[in-house]
Amino acid sequence: xxxxxFIVWLxxxxxxxxxxxxxxxxxxxxxxxxxxxxGFFLVLLIVIGDRxxxxxxxxxxxxxIFFLLFNLLDMFGQIFxxxxxxxxxxxxxxxxxxxxxxxxxxxxxxxxxxxxxxxLPLFILIIIYLAKNAAxxxxxxxxxxxxLTLAGLVVITxxxxxVAALGVLTTEVDHTMMIYRDLSAMARVPIDIYxxxxxxxxxxxxxxxxxxxxxxxAFLGLVSIQTALISIAIAIASFFxxxxxxxxxxxxxxxxxx
Amino acid sequence: MNYSVxxxxxxxxxxxxxxxxxxxxNFIMWRVRNVVQLLTxxxxxxxxxGPKESIFSYSQAALxxxxxxxxxxxxxxxxxRSIDSQVDxxxxxxxxxxxxxxxxxxxxxxxxIADKALNIAFAIVELVxxxxxxxxxxxxxxxPSTWFLFALSVSLATALFFMFSFIISMTTFWYYQYNGxxxxxxxxxxxxxxxxSLFPLDILPPLFAKILISLPTAYFIYFPMQIYLERLGDExxxxxxxxxxxxxIVLYIIGQFLWQKGLKVYAAFGR
Numbered sequence: 001x002x003x004x005x006f007i008v009w010l011x012x013x014x015x016x017x018x019x020x021x022x023x024x025x026x027x028x029x030x031x032x033x034x035x036x037x038x039g040f041f042l043v044l045l046i047v048i049g050d051r052x053x054x055x056x057x058x059x060x061x062x063x064x065i066f067f068l069l070f071n072l073l074d075m076f077g078q079i080f081x082x083x084x085x086x087x088x089x090x091x092x093x094x095x096x097x098x099x100x101x102x103x104x105x106x107x108x109x110x111x112x113x114x115x116x117x118x119x120l121p122l123f124i125l126i127i128i129y130l131a132k133n134a135a136x137x138x139x140x141x142x143x144x145x146x147x148l149t150l151a152g153l154v155v156i157t158x159x160x161x162x163v164a165a166l167g168v169l170t171t172e173v174d175h176t177m178m179i180y181r182d183l184s185a186m187a188r189v190p191i192d193i194y195x196x197x198x199x200x201x202x203x204x205x206x207x208x209x210x211x212x213x214x215x216x217x218a219f220l221g222l223v224s225i226q227t228a229l230i231s232i233a234i235a236i237a238s239f240f241x242x243x244x245x246x247x248x249x250x251x252x253x254x255x256x257x258x
Numbered sequence: 259m260n261y262s263v264x265x266x267x268x269x270x271x272x273x274x275x276x277x278x279x280x281x282x283x284n285f286i287m288w289r290v291r292n293v294v295q296l297l298t299x300x301x302x303x304x305x306x307x308g309p310k311e312s313i314f315s316y317s318q319a320a321l322x323x324x325x326x327x328x329x330x331x332x333x334x335x336x337x338x339r340s341i342d343s344q345v346d347x348x349x350x351x352x353x354x355x356x357x358x359x360x361x362x363x364x365x366x367x368x369x370x371i372a373d374k375a376l377n378i379a380f381a382i383v384e385l386v387x388x389x390x391x392x393x394x395x396x397x398x399x400x401x402p403s404t405w406f407l408f409a410l411s412v413s414l415a416t417a418l419f420f421m422f423s424f425i426i427s428m429t430t431f432w433y434y435q436y437n438g439x440x441x442x443x444x445x446x447x448x449x450x451x452x453x454x455s456l457f458p459l460d461i462l463p464p465l466f467a468k469i470l471i472s473l474p475t476a477y478f479i480y481f482p483m484q485i486y487l488e489r490l491g492d493e494x495x496x497x498x499x500x501x502x503x504x505x506x507i508v509l510y511i512i513g514q515f516l517w518q519k520g521l522k523v524y525a526a527f528g529r
Contacts, residue, residue: 023435026440029440029441033444033448047314047461047462051306052305182295186298186302193302193305
Protein backbone atom coordinates (compact mmCIF):
# COMPACT_ATOMS: atom_id res chain seq x y z
CA UNK A 1 0.00 0.00 0.00
CA UNK A 2 2.61 2.55 1.11
CA UNK A 3 4.91 1.30 -1.65
CA UNK A 4 2.22 2.00 -4.24
CA UNK A 5 1.80 5.56 -2.98
CA PHE A 6 5.55 6.09 -2.91
CA ILE A 7 5.91 4.87 -6.52
CA VAL A 8 3.10 7.17 -7.69
CA TRP A 9 4.60 10.14 -5.82
CA LEU A 10 8.05 9.36 -7.22
CA UNK A 11 6.66 9.29 -10.75
CA UNK A 12 4.72 12.55 -10.42
CA UNK A 13 7.69 14.23 -8.67
CA UNK A 14 9.96 13.09 -11.47
CA UNK A 15 7.60 14.49 -14.11
CA UNK A 16 7.27 17.81 -12.24
CA UNK A 17 11.05 18.05 -11.99
CA UNK A 18 11.51 17.35 -15.68
CA UNK A 19 8.89 19.96 -16.47
CA UNK A 20 10.68 22.53 -14.30
CA UNK A 21 14.04 21.73 -15.83
CA UNK A 22 12.78 22.25 -19.38
CA UNK A 23 12.33 25.95 -18.52
CA UNK A 24 15.75 26.59 -17.02
CA UNK A 25 15.71 30.37 -17.36
CA UNK A 26 12.30 30.54 -15.72
CA UNK A 27 13.53 28.29 -12.92
CA UNK A 28 16.49 30.64 -12.37
CA UNK A 29 14.14 33.63 -12.13
CA UNK A 30 11.92 31.86 -9.61
CA UNK A 31 14.87 30.72 -7.50
CA UNK A 32 16.41 34.21 -7.63
CA UNK A 33 13.14 35.70 -6.42
CA UNK A 34 12.93 33.24 -3.55
CA UNK A 35 16.54 33.95 -2.53
CA UNK A 36 16.00 37.73 -2.63
CA UNK A 37 12.89 37.43 -0.47
CA UNK A 38 14.74 35.23 2.00
CA GLY A 39 17.81 37.47 2.09
CA PHE A 40 15.84 40.68 2.47
CA PHE A 41 13.93 39.44 5.50
CA LEU A 42 17.16 38.17 6.99
CA VAL A 43 18.60 41.69 6.67
CA LEU A 44 15.48 43.13 8.32
CA LEU A 45 15.78 40.58 11.11
CA ILE A 46 19.36 41.63 11.76
CA VAL A 47 18.29 45.30 11.76
CA ILE A 48 15.43 44.82 14.22
CA GLY A 49 17.25 42.06 16.11
CA ASP A 50 18.25 44.24 19.05
CA ARG A 51 14.71 45.47 19.50
CA UNK A 52 13.20 42.00 19.45
CA UNK A 53 15.93 40.78 21.78
CA UNK A 54 15.02 43.38 24.36
CA UNK A 55 11.31 42.53 23.97
CA UNK A 56 11.54 38.73 24.07
CA UNK A 57 14.94 37.91 25.51
CA UNK A 58 16.03 35.92 22.44
CA UNK A 59 19.48 36.63 21.05
CA UNK A 60 19.97 37.50 17.38
CA UNK A 61 21.41 34.05 16.69
CA UNK A 62 18.38 32.42 18.24
CA UNK A 63 16.06 34.55 16.14
CA UNK A 64 17.93 33.51 13.03
CA ILE A 65 17.27 29.89 14.05
CA PHE A 66 13.54 30.69 14.34
CA PHE A 67 13.62 32.24 10.87
CA LEU A 68 15.58 29.38 9.29
CA LEU A 69 13.40 26.67 10.79
CA PHE A 70 10.31 28.60 9.73
CA ASN A 71 11.61 28.56 6.16
CA LEU A 72 12.53 24.89 6.34
CA LEU A 73 9.10 23.81 7.54
CA ASP A 74 7.31 26.22 5.22
CA MET A 75 9.22 24.80 2.27
CA PHE A 76 8.10 21.31 3.24
CA GLY A 77 4.53 22.29 2.33
CA GLN A 78 5.70 24.16 -0.75
CA ILE A 79 7.77 21.28 -2.07
CA PHE A 80 5.54 18.30 -1.32
CA UNK A 81 2.00 19.74 -1.38
CA UNK A 82 2.36 21.97 -4.41
CA UNK A 83 -0.62 20.24 -6.01
CA UNK A 84 -2.96 22.33 -3.87
CA UNK A 85 -2.40 25.27 -6.24
CA UNK A 86 -3.84 23.24 -9.13
CA UNK A 87 -6.74 21.85 -7.11
CA UNK A 88 -9.24 24.64 -7.76
CA UNK A 89 -8.95 24.08 -11.49
CA UNK A 90 -9.75 20.39 -11.00
CA UNK A 91 -12.82 21.22 -8.94
CA UNK A 92 -14.28 23.91 -11.20
CA UNK A 93 -13.70 21.97 -14.41
CA UNK A 94 -14.97 18.68 -12.99
CA UNK A 95 -11.60 17.03 -13.63
CA UNK A 96 -11.66 16.00 -9.98
CA UNK A 97 -14.24 13.33 -10.99
CA UNK A 98 -11.45 11.38 -12.62
CA UNK A 99 -9.35 11.53 -9.45
CA UNK A 100 -12.23 10.10 -7.45
CA UNK A 101 -12.54 7.09 -9.73
CA UNK A 102 -8.88 6.09 -9.37
CA UNK A 103 -7.84 3.36 -6.90
CA UNK A 104 -5.95 5.85 -4.79
CA UNK A 105 -6.77 8.52 -2.20
CA UNK A 106 -8.21 11.57 -3.97
CA UNK A 107 -6.71 13.72 -1.23
CA UNK A 108 -3.24 12.32 -1.84
CA UNK A 109 -3.61 13.06 -5.55
CA UNK A 110 -4.89 16.59 -4.87
CA UNK A 111 -1.99 17.51 -2.62
CA UNK A 112 0.94 15.76 -4.27
CA UNK A 113 0.07 16.11 -7.92
CA UNK A 114 2.95 18.55 -8.27
CA UNK A 115 6.32 18.65 -6.50
CA UNK A 116 8.19 21.95 -6.57
CA UNK A 117 11.94 21.46 -6.67
CA UNK A 118 12.57 25.20 -7.04
CA UNK A 119 12.58 25.52 -3.24
CA LEU A 120 15.23 22.83 -3.00
CA PRO A 121 18.36 25.07 -3.27
CA LEU A 122 17.30 27.19 -0.30
CA PHE A 123 16.11 24.07 1.56
CA ILE A 124 19.56 22.51 1.21
CA LEU A 125 21.39 25.74 2.10
CA ILE A 126 19.42 26.05 5.33
CA ILE A 127 20.06 22.42 6.30
CA ILE A 128 23.79 22.88 5.68
CA TYR A 129 23.82 26.06 7.79
CA LEU A 130 21.92 24.38 10.64
CA ALA A 131 24.16 21.31 10.53
CA LYS A 132 27.31 23.44 10.60
CA ASN A 133 26.10 25.67 13.42
CA ALA A 134 24.25 23.12 15.52
CA ALA A 135 27.25 22.84 17.85
CA UNK A 136 26.78 26.46 18.93
CA UNK A 137 23.36 25.57 20.36
CA UNK A 138 24.41 22.30 22.05
CA UNK A 139 23.13 20.39 23.84
CA UNK A 140 20.19 20.03 21.43
CA UNK A 141 17.49 17.64 22.69
CA UNK A 142 17.34 15.80 19.36
CA UNK A 143 14.53 13.41 20.32
CA UNK A 144 12.24 16.27 21.32
CA UNK A 145 13.24 18.32 18.30
CA UNK A 146 12.48 15.50 15.87
CA UNK A 147 9.15 14.72 17.58
CA LEU A 148 8.04 18.36 17.53
CA THR A 149 9.25 18.88 13.98
CA LEU A 150 7.08 15.93 12.96
CA ALA A 151 4.19 17.48 14.90
CA GLY A 152 4.81 20.70 12.97
CA LEU A 153 4.73 18.84 9.66
CA VAL A 154 1.46 17.18 10.73
CA VAL A 155 -0.06 20.63 11.35
CA ILE A 156 1.14 21.88 7.97
CA THR A 157 -0.37 18.80 6.32
CA UNK A 158 -3.63 19.37 8.22
CA UNK A 159 -3.80 22.97 6.99
CA UNK A 160 -3.34 21.83 3.38
CA UNK A 161 -6.08 19.21 3.81
CA UNK A 162 -8.41 21.83 5.31
CA VAL A 163 -7.72 24.21 2.41
CA ALA A 164 -8.46 21.41 -0.09
CA ALA A 165 -11.72 20.69 1.75
CA LEU A 166 -12.67 24.38 1.62
CA GLY A 167 -11.78 24.27 -2.07
CA VAL A 168 -14.39 21.56 -2.65
CA LEU A 169 -16.98 23.44 -0.60
CA THR A 170 -16.39 26.94 -2.00
CA THR A 171 -14.24 26.45 -5.17
CA GLU A 172 -11.82 28.94 -3.60
CA VAL A 173 -8.31 27.64 -2.93
CA ASP A 174 -5.61 30.08 -3.99
CA HIS A 175 -6.54 33.02 -1.78
CA THR A 176 -7.25 30.72 1.20
CA MET A 177 -3.82 29.20 0.76
CA MET A 178 -2.19 32.61 0.48
CA ILE A 179 -4.05 33.84 3.59
CA TYR A 180 -2.59 30.87 5.47
CA ARG A 181 0.86 31.66 4.10
CA ASP A 182 0.52 35.32 5.12
CA LEU A 183 -0.57 34.28 8.60
CA SER A 184 2.21 31.74 8.90
CA ALA A 185 4.68 34.52 8.00
CA MET A 186 4.01 35.86 11.50
CA ALA A 187 6.09 32.91 12.74
CA ARG A 188 9.21 34.18 10.97
CA VAL A 189 9.89 35.73 14.34
CA PRO A 190 9.13 33.93 17.63
CA ILE A 191 5.40 34.29 18.27
CA ASP A 192 6.23 35.25 21.87
CA ILE A 193 6.67 38.84 20.67
CA TYR A 194 2.93 39.19 19.99
CA UNK A 195 0.27 39.96 22.57
CA UNK A 196 -1.44 37.12 24.42
CA UNK A 197 -4.62 37.11 22.29
CA UNK A 198 -2.59 36.84 19.07
CA UNK A 199 -0.45 34.09 20.61
CA UNK A 200 -3.56 32.14 21.62
CA UNK A 201 -4.95 32.52 18.10
CA UNK A 202 -1.68 31.33 16.57
CA UNK A 203 -1.47 28.35 18.92
CA UNK A 204 -5.01 27.01 19.19
CA UNK A 205 -7.12 28.40 16.30
CA UNK A 206 -4.64 28.17 13.43
CA UNK A 207 -1.75 26.34 15.12
CA UNK A 208 1.01 28.19 13.33
CA UNK A 209 2.96 28.42 16.59
CA UNK A 210 2.89 24.63 16.90
CA UNK A 211 3.99 24.22 13.30
CA UNK A 212 6.87 26.68 13.28
CA UNK A 213 7.80 28.24 16.62
CA UNK A 214 7.70 25.15 18.88
CA UNK A 215 10.13 23.09 16.72
CA UNK A 216 12.56 26.04 16.75
CA UNK A 217 12.21 26.32 20.52
CA ALA A 218 12.89 22.59 20.79
CA PHE A 219 16.06 23.05 18.73
CA LEU A 220 17.16 25.70 21.22
CA GLY A 221 16.25 23.47 24.16
CA LEU A 222 13.50 25.80 25.35
CA VAL A 223 10.52 23.44 25.38
CA SER A 224 9.23 21.66 28.47
CA ILE A 225 7.83 18.13 28.26
CA GLN A 226 4.38 19.48 29.14
CA THR A 227 4.42 21.98 26.25
CA ALA A 228 5.71 19.24 23.93
CA LEU A 229 2.86 16.90 24.85
CA ILE A 230 0.24 19.63 24.40
CA SER A 231 1.76 20.54 21.01
CA ILE A 232 1.70 16.93 19.83
CA ALA A 233 -1.90 16.56 21.01
CA ILE A 234 -2.95 19.72 19.14
CA ALA A 235 -1.14 18.53 16.00
CA ILE A 236 -2.91 15.15 16.07
CA ALA A 237 -6.28 16.78 16.79
CA SER A 238 -5.87 19.27 13.93
CA PHE A 239 -4.97 16.44 11.56
CA PHE A 240 -8.07 14.41 12.41
CA UNK A 241 -10.29 17.48 12.31
CA UNK A 242 -9.00 18.31 8.84
CA UNK A 243 -9.74 14.75 7.69
CA UNK A 244 -13.29 15.03 9.05
CA UNK A 245 -13.68 18.31 7.16
CA UNK A 246 -12.35 16.71 3.97
CA UNK A 247 -14.77 13.77 4.21
CA UNK A 248 -17.63 16.19 4.82
CA UNK A 249 -16.53 18.29 1.82
CA UNK A 250 -16.58 15.23 -0.42
CA UNK A 251 -20.24 14.63 0.44
CA UNK A 252 -20.96 18.15 -0.86
CA UNK A 253 -18.97 17.82 -4.08
CA UNK A 254 -21.39 18.57 -6.90
CA UNK A 255 -19.19 17.61 -9.83
CA UNK A 256 -20.11 20.89 -11.54
CA UNK A 257 -18.93 21.44 -15.15
CA UNK A 258 -18.11 17.79 -15.70
CA MET B 259 -8.70 62.52 -27.59
CA ASN B 260 -12.27 63.38 -28.64
CA TYR B 261 -15.54 62.56 -26.87
CA SER B 262 -16.30 59.30 -28.73
CA VAL B 263 -12.83 57.95 -27.94
CA UNK B 264 -13.23 58.90 -24.28
CA UNK B 265 -16.63 57.20 -24.24
CA UNK B 266 -15.06 54.03 -25.61
CA UNK B 267 -12.52 53.79 -22.82
CA UNK B 268 -15.12 54.83 -20.25
CA UNK B 269 -17.09 51.75 -21.34
CA UNK B 270 -13.97 49.65 -20.66
CA UNK B 271 -13.79 51.16 -17.15
CA UNK B 272 -17.47 50.36 -16.53
CA UNK B 273 -17.25 46.78 -17.81
CA UNK B 274 -14.08 46.15 -15.83
CA UNK B 275 -15.73 47.53 -12.69
CA UNK B 276 -18.73 45.22 -13.20
CA UNK B 277 -16.53 42.19 -13.88
CA UNK B 278 -14.94 42.80 -10.47
CA UNK B 279 -18.27 41.77 -8.94
CA UNK B 280 -18.69 38.60 -11.00
CA UNK B 281 -16.42 36.49 -8.80
CA UNK B 282 -17.45 38.14 -5.55
CA UNK B 283 -16.14 35.49 -3.19
CA ASN B 284 -12.81 35.50 -4.98
CA PHE B 285 -12.57 39.27 -4.65
CA ILE B 286 -13.57 39.18 -0.98
CA MET B 287 -10.89 36.58 -0.27
CA TRP B 288 -8.36 38.83 -2.04
CA ARG B 289 -9.33 41.68 0.27
CA VAL B 290 -9.23 39.38 3.32
CA ARG B 291 -5.72 38.51 2.29
CA ASN B 292 -4.79 42.19 2.20
CA VAL B 293 -6.21 42.70 5.68
CA VAL B 294 -4.26 39.68 6.98
CA GLN B 295 -1.06 41.04 5.40
CA LEU B 296 -1.71 44.41 7.00
CA LEU B 297 -2.44 42.88 10.41
CA THR B 298 0.69 40.70 10.39
CA UNK B 299 2.82 43.76 9.68
CA UNK B 300 0.91 45.90 12.15
CA UNK B 301 1.33 43.45 15.02
CA UNK B 302 5.01 42.90 14.20
CA UNK B 303 5.79 46.62 14.37
CA UNK B 304 3.51 47.11 17.36
CA UNK B 305 5.52 44.46 19.19
CA UNK B 306 8.90 45.79 18.12
CA UNK B 307 8.21 49.44 18.91
CA GLY B 308 7.56 50.81 22.37
CA PRO B 309 4.72 53.28 23.01
CA LYS B 310 6.91 56.01 24.47
CA GLU B 311 10.24 55.60 22.73
CA SER B 312 11.35 56.10 19.17
CA ILE B 313 12.91 53.35 17.11
CA PHE B 314 15.15 54.16 14.13
CA SER B 315 14.01 57.80 14.47
CA TYR B 316 10.34 56.78 14.16
CA SER B 317 7.90 57.02 17.04
CA GLN B 318 5.52 54.09 17.46
CA ALA B 319 2.72 56.28 16.11
CA ALA B 320 4.79 57.17 13.02
CA LEU B 321 5.68 53.51 12.38
CA UNK B 322 2.10 52.31 12.71
CA UNK B 323 0.87 55.20 10.56
CA UNK B 324 3.45 54.14 7.99
CA UNK B 325 2.16 50.54 8.04
CA UNK B 326 -1.51 51.55 7.72
CA UNK B 327 -0.80 54.29 5.17
CA UNK B 328 1.32 52.01 3.02
CA UNK B 329 -1.58 49.56 2.95
CA UNK B 330 -3.79 52.23 1.39
CA UNK B 331 -1.06 53.22 -1.06
CA UNK B 332 -0.64 49.58 -2.07
CA UNK B 333 -4.35 49.48 -2.95
CA UNK B 334 -3.91 52.57 -5.11
CA UNK B 335 -0.47 52.13 -6.65
CA UNK B 336 0.19 48.40 -6.78
CA UNK B 337 -3.25 47.07 -7.71
CA UNK B 338 -3.11 46.57 -11.46
CA ARG B 339 -5.25 44.54 -13.81
CA SER B 340 -2.76 45.19 -16.60
CA ILE B 341 -0.58 42.27 -15.46
CA ASP B 342 -3.01 40.16 -17.54
CA SER B 343 -1.49 41.71 -20.66
CA GLN B 344 1.44 39.29 -20.30
CA VAL B 345 -1.01 36.38 -20.62
CA ASP B 346 -2.43 37.98 -23.80
CA UNK B 347 1.07 38.03 -25.27
CA UNK B 348 1.98 34.50 -24.16
CA UNK B 349 -1.25 32.88 -25.34
CA UNK B 350 -1.67 34.84 -28.54
CA UNK B 351 -4.84 36.56 -27.33
CA UNK B 352 -3.09 39.83 -28.15
CA UNK B 353 -4.37 39.27 -31.70
CA UNK B 354 -7.86 40.18 -30.51
CA UNK B 355 -6.61 43.62 -29.52
CA UNK B 356 -4.34 44.29 -32.47
CA UNK B 357 -7.27 44.16 -34.88
CA UNK B 358 -9.44 46.46 -32.78
CA UNK B 359 -9.47 50.26 -33.04
CA UNK B 360 -8.03 50.87 -29.60
CA UNK B 361 -4.77 51.81 -27.98
CA UNK B 362 -3.51 48.80 -26.00
CA UNK B 363 -1.81 51.03 -23.39
CA UNK B 364 -4.93 53.13 -22.81
CA UNK B 365 -7.14 50.02 -22.75
CA UNK B 366 -5.17 48.55 -19.83
CA UNK B 367 -4.93 51.93 -18.12
CA UNK B 368 -8.75 52.08 -18.25
CA UNK B 369 -9.01 48.59 -16.75
CA UNK B 370 -6.55 49.58 -14.05
CA ILE B 371 -8.66 52.61 -13.12
CA ALA B 372 -11.65 50.35 -12.47
CA ASP B 373 -9.56 47.88 -10.52
CA LYS B 374 -8.01 50.61 -8.41
CA ALA B 375 -11.40 52.20 -7.71
CA LEU B 376 -12.68 48.85 -6.45
CA ASN B 377 -9.61 48.22 -4.31
CA ILE B 378 -9.55 51.77 -2.90
CA ALA B 379 -13.21 51.55 -1.91
CA PHE B 380 -12.63 48.32 -0.02
CA ALA B 381 -9.30 49.45 1.46
CA ILE B 382 -10.87 52.60 2.94
CA VAL B 383 -13.69 50.60 4.56
CA GLU B 384 -11.18 48.08 5.94
CA LEU B 385 -8.88 50.77 7.31
CA VAL B 386 -11.76 52.60 9.01
CA UNK B 387 -12.93 49.33 10.60
CA UNK B 388 -9.42 48.44 11.72
CA UNK B 389 -8.98 51.95 13.10
CA UNK B 390 -12.17 51.61 15.14
CA UNK B 391 -11.20 48.13 16.40
CA UNK B 392 -7.46 48.57 17.03
CA UNK B 393 -7.51 52.28 17.91
CA UNK B 394 -3.89 52.75 16.78
CA UNK B 395 -2.06 56.02 17.40
CA UNK B 396 -2.33 57.67 14.00
CA UNK B 397 -0.46 60.73 12.84
CA UNK B 398 -2.23 63.21 10.58
CA UNK B 399 -0.28 65.86 8.64
CA UNK B 400 -0.01 69.20 10.40
CA UNK B 401 0.10 71.28 7.22
CA PRO B 402 -2.92 71.19 4.88
CA SER B 403 -0.59 71.43 1.86
CA THR B 404 0.85 68.02 2.80
CA TRP B 405 -2.41 66.37 1.74
CA PHE B 406 -2.04 67.87 -1.73
CA LEU B 407 1.64 66.89 -1.99
CA PHE B 408 0.82 63.39 -0.76
CA ALA B 409 -2.01 62.97 -3.29
CA LEU B 410 0.24 64.22 -6.08
CA SER B 411 3.04 61.80 -5.14
CA VAL B 412 0.59 58.87 -5.02
CA SER B 413 -0.79 59.82 -8.46
CA LEU B 414 2.69 60.00 -9.94
CA ALA B 415 3.67 56.73 -8.22
CA THR B 416 0.60 55.10 -9.80
CA ALA B 417 1.72 56.24 -13.24
CA LEU B 418 5.27 55.04 -12.52
CA PHE B 419 4.10 51.60 -11.40
CA PHE B 420 1.88 51.28 -14.47
CA MET B 421 4.93 51.85 -16.69
CA PHE B 422 7.05 49.48 -14.61
CA SER B 423 4.42 46.74 -14.67
CA PHE B 424 3.91 47.18 -18.41
CA ILE B 425 7.62 46.74 -19.05
CA ILE B 426 7.52 43.45 -17.12
CA SER B 427 4.60 42.35 -19.30
CA MET B 428 6.46 43.35 -22.46
CA THR B 429 9.31 40.98 -21.59
CA THR B 430 6.82 38.17 -22.30
CA PHE B 431 7.39 38.83 -26.01
CA TRP B 432 10.86 37.30 -25.54
CA TYR B 433 10.27 34.91 -22.64
CA TYR B 434 6.71 33.60 -22.78
CA GLN B 435 7.16 30.40 -20.72
CA TYR B 436 4.89 30.15 -17.65
CA ASN B 437 2.81 32.90 -19.38
CA GLY B 438 5.44 35.39 -18.20
CA UNK B 439 4.94 34.55 -14.52
CA UNK B 440 8.62 33.83 -13.82
CA UNK B 441 9.69 37.43 -14.49
CA UNK B 442 6.49 38.72 -12.86
CA UNK B 443 7.23 36.75 -9.69
CA UNK B 444 10.72 38.24 -9.57
CA UNK B 445 9.28 41.73 -10.03
CA UNK B 446 6.75 41.11 -7.22
CA UNK B 447 9.57 40.15 -4.86
CA UNK B 448 11.66 43.15 -5.88
CA UNK B 449 8.77 45.59 -5.43
CA UNK B 450 7.71 43.96 -2.15
CA UNK B 451 11.25 44.28 -0.80
CA UNK B 452 12.40 47.58 -2.26
CA UNK B 453 9.28 49.74 -2.37
CA UNK B 454 9.10 50.15 1.39
CA SER B 455 5.83 48.28 1.78
CA LEU B 456 7.10 46.24 4.74
CA PHE B 457 8.90 49.04 6.60
CA PRO B 458 10.43 52.49 6.00
CA LEU B 459 13.59 51.98 3.95
CA ASP B 460 15.59 54.46 6.02
CA ILE B 461 15.66 52.12 9.03
CA LEU B 462 18.21 50.01 7.16
CA PRO B 463 21.96 50.64 7.51
CA PRO B 464 22.75 54.09 5.94
CA LEU B 465 24.61 52.87 2.83
CA PHE B 466 22.04 50.17 2.09
CA ALA B 467 19.18 52.63 2.66
CA LYS B 468 20.78 55.26 0.42
CA ILE B 469 21.06 52.82 -2.48
CA LEU B 470 17.48 51.59 -2.09
CA ILE B 471 16.04 55.11 -1.81
CA SER B 472 17.74 56.10 -5.05
CA LEU B 473 15.98 53.33 -6.97
CA PRO B 474 12.68 54.00 -8.78
CA THR B 475 10.97 51.33 -6.66
CA ALA B 476 11.32 53.57 -3.59
CA TYR B 477 8.85 56.01 -5.16
CA PHE B 478 6.00 53.48 -5.17
CA ILE B 479 5.37 53.61 -1.41
CA TYR B 480 8.31 54.96 0.59
CA PHE B 481 8.40 58.45 -0.96
CA PRO B 482 4.64 59.19 -0.65
CA MET B 483 4.66 57.99 2.98
CA GLN B 484 7.66 60.19 3.78
CA ILE B 485 5.70 63.15 2.45
CA TYR B 486 2.63 62.16 4.47
CA LEU B 487 4.68 61.87 7.65
CA GLU B 488 6.25 65.27 6.87
CA ARG B 489 9.75 63.89 7.17
CA LEU B 490 11.04 65.62 4.03
CA GLY B 491 12.06 69.23 3.56
CA ASP B 492 10.90 71.36 0.60
CA GLU B 493 14.10 70.73 -1.30
CA UNK B 494 13.90 66.96 -0.82
CA UNK B 495 10.28 66.92 -1.96
CA UNK B 496 11.11 68.96 -5.07
CA UNK B 497 14.04 66.68 -5.88
CA UNK B 498 11.83 63.64 -5.28
CA UNK B 499 9.16 64.88 -7.70
CA UNK B 500 11.79 65.65 -10.31
CA UNK B 501 13.29 62.16 -10.02
CA UNK B 502 9.80 60.64 -10.07
CA UNK B 503 8.83 62.43 -13.27
CA UNK B 504 12.20 61.54 -14.78
CA UNK B 505 11.61 57.84 -14.09
CA UNK B 506 8.06 58.01 -15.49
CA ILE B 507 9.41 59.44 -18.75
CA VAL B 508 12.28 56.94 -18.90
CA LEU B 509 10.06 53.93 -18.22
CA TYR B 510 7.46 55.19 -20.70
CA ILE B 511 10.11 55.43 -23.42
CA ILE B 512 11.46 51.96 -22.55
CA GLY B 513 7.91 50.55 -22.52
CA GLN B 514 7.09 51.99 -25.95
CA PHE B 515 10.41 50.79 -27.32
CA LEU B 516 9.81 47.24 -26.01
CA TRP B 517 6.24 47.28 -27.36
CA GLN B 518 7.42 48.21 -30.86
CA LYS B 519 10.29 45.69 -30.78
CA GLY B 520 8.08 43.06 -29.19
CA LEU B 521 5.45 43.27 -31.89
CA LYS B 522 8.15 42.43 -34.42
CA VAL B 523 9.02 39.16 -32.66
CA TYR B 524 5.42 38.37 -31.68
CA ALA B 525 4.34 35.14 -33.35
CA ALA B 526 0.91 34.60 -31.73
CA PHE B 527 1.73 31.14 -30.44
CA GLY B 528 -1.28 29.11 -29.42
CA ARG B 529 -3.67 30.77 -31.88
